[in-house]
Amino acid sequence: MSIKIALLKSGESVIADIKELISDEKICGYLFKNPYIVDLASNEEVLLLEEGQTPPEDRNVGVNFTPWISLTSDKEIPVRYDWLVTVVTPVEEIEKLYEEMING
Numbered sequence: 001m002s003i004k005i006a007l008l009k010s011g012e013s014v015i016a017d018i019k020e021l022i023s024d025e026k027i028c029g030y031l032f033k034n035p036y037i038v039d040l041a042s043n044e045e046v047l048l049l050e051e052g053q054t055p056p057e058d059r060n061v062g063v064n065f066t067p068w069i070s071l072t073s074d075k076e077i078p079v080r081y082d083w084l085v086t087v088v089t090p091v092e093e094i095e096k097l098y099e100e101m102i103n104g
Helices: 092-103
Strands: 003-008 013-023 026-040 063-067 076-080 084-088
Touching: 003 026, 003 092, 026 092, 063 092
Parallel strands: none
Antiparallel strands: 003 013, 003 084, 013 026, 026 063, 026 076
């Protein structure tokens, strides 16, 4: 499983098992398996830090997972390559929460 967070042109951050779709040795899109929008919980305060500062260790940040395209029962959704701004690896805690949610 390759759990990644994709930032889309729409501004959504989608966490999913993301695979490249390749045709003629070129990436033509991506396949998102079990995609969810991931964002900070709205009741959390935002902490602004100066460059070089680190957040306090006792600070907890909440996240929300919301099904992406919630009106479908599809578990795998193809996405055009030009709709992704970037793809990143989530921090370990977010990946663990996502896997626990997906696996029950």
